[in-house]
Amino acid sequence: MSKTAERPKFILLNVGYSELNANWNWKSVYSPFARIYYVTGGKAITYINGEPFSLKPDHLYLVPPFTMHDNECDSFFSLYYIHFYEETVKKESIFDQYDFPIEVKSDSLGLMLNKRLLEINPGRHLRHYDPKLYDNPRTFDQYVADNSKMSIHSRYETQGILYQLISRFFTLAKTKSDNKDVRISNTLRYIHENTGKDITLAELANVACVSEDHLIRVFKKEMNCTPLRYVNMKKIEKAQLLLLTTDMPIRDVAMELSLDNISYFNRVFKHHIGKTPSEYRETYNNL
Numbered sequence: 001m002s003k004t005a006e007r008p009k010f011i012l013l014n015v016g017y018s019e020l021n022a023n024w025n026w027k028s029v030y031s032p033f034a035r036i037y038y039v040t041g042g043k044a045i046t047y048i049n050g051e052p053f054s055l056k057p058d059h060l061y062l063v064p065p066f067t068m069h070d071n072e073c074d075s076f077f078s079l080y081y082i083h084f085y086e087e088t089v090k091k092e093s094i095f096d097q098y099d100f101p102i103e104v105k106s107d108s109l110g111l112m113l114n115k116r117l118l119e120i121n122p123g124r125h126l127r128h129y130d131p132k133l134y135d136n137p138r139t140f141d142q143y144v145a146d147n148s149k150m151s152i153h154s155r156y157e158t159q160g161i162l163y164q165l166i167s168r169f170f171t172l173a174k175t176k177s178d179n180k181d182v183r184i185s186n187t188l189r190y191i192h193e194n195t196g197k198d199i200t201l202a203e204l205a206n207v208a209c210v211s212e213d214h215l216i217r218v219f220k221k222e223m224n225c226t227p228l229r230y231v232n233m234k235k236i237e238k239a240q241l242l243l244l245t246t247d248m249p250i251r252d253v254a255m256e257l258s259l260d261n262i263s264y265f266n267r268v269f270k271h272h273i274g275k276t277p278s279e280y281r282e283t284y285n286n287l
Helices: 108-120 137-148 152-170 182-193 201-208 212-223 227-245 250-256 262-273 277-285
Strands: 009-021 026-029 034-042 044-048 051-055 059-063 069-072 076-087 103-105
Touching (some): 009 034, 059 152, 108 152, 182 201, 182 212, 201 212, 201 227, 212 227, 227 250, 227 262, 227 277, 250 262
Antiparallel strands (some): 026 069, 034 059, 044 051
């Protein structure tokens, strides 16, 4: 991995330690937040996009945001867990730029970093283990309030620890653009940096320096979808984050993404998520 990443800004949501006994079983977890686990004992399995990963002691695990996964545990299992998200404003997320390994072997420093993060962020553990009970606007408001109360030295140390933990995965990360046509890489970067704009096919073709028809062909070959479908997917990911982390009216969320037609926004959101924006927000608000 040779590409130089712009320094990301991470927002800590939760950090804690849990000892579980066959009660870490959750299906179809799909969250706008990233997760890091440091396993200390026992065993469990996480299925990421259908692929099984056995969670073993003395290893770190990274689940990127917007990644469908299932958790299974039928016996004792203990771990440190960290939930966070990357604040991105008109820039690419590191998770759009890189394919990270799910698992890396850790050492005593990895354990020390988890312990220290928990020590300087007391009371940030999960009150419930069901993802639907903590990935919602009300609990997010509490996370924001907790962050605002942190001393400046704790904020810097928290950010530094998150950098160190992510760096373990960067060691084996691969730049997503390495095996892509440079025209597609440029198009993807433009989409990621401009999800709040009304992006047209003509605009993307101009970025790629090809005709619209040619862009559709090469983009679909690389990404298995059309350029505008990918644009909508990234807009809906941003909409999910806004619906869970703000109390913005749904019309304002649509406007934030330059989706001025609220009916179209509802239709596209339901196509990707299976629920309308209001149903999606109510699902979490009512828990």
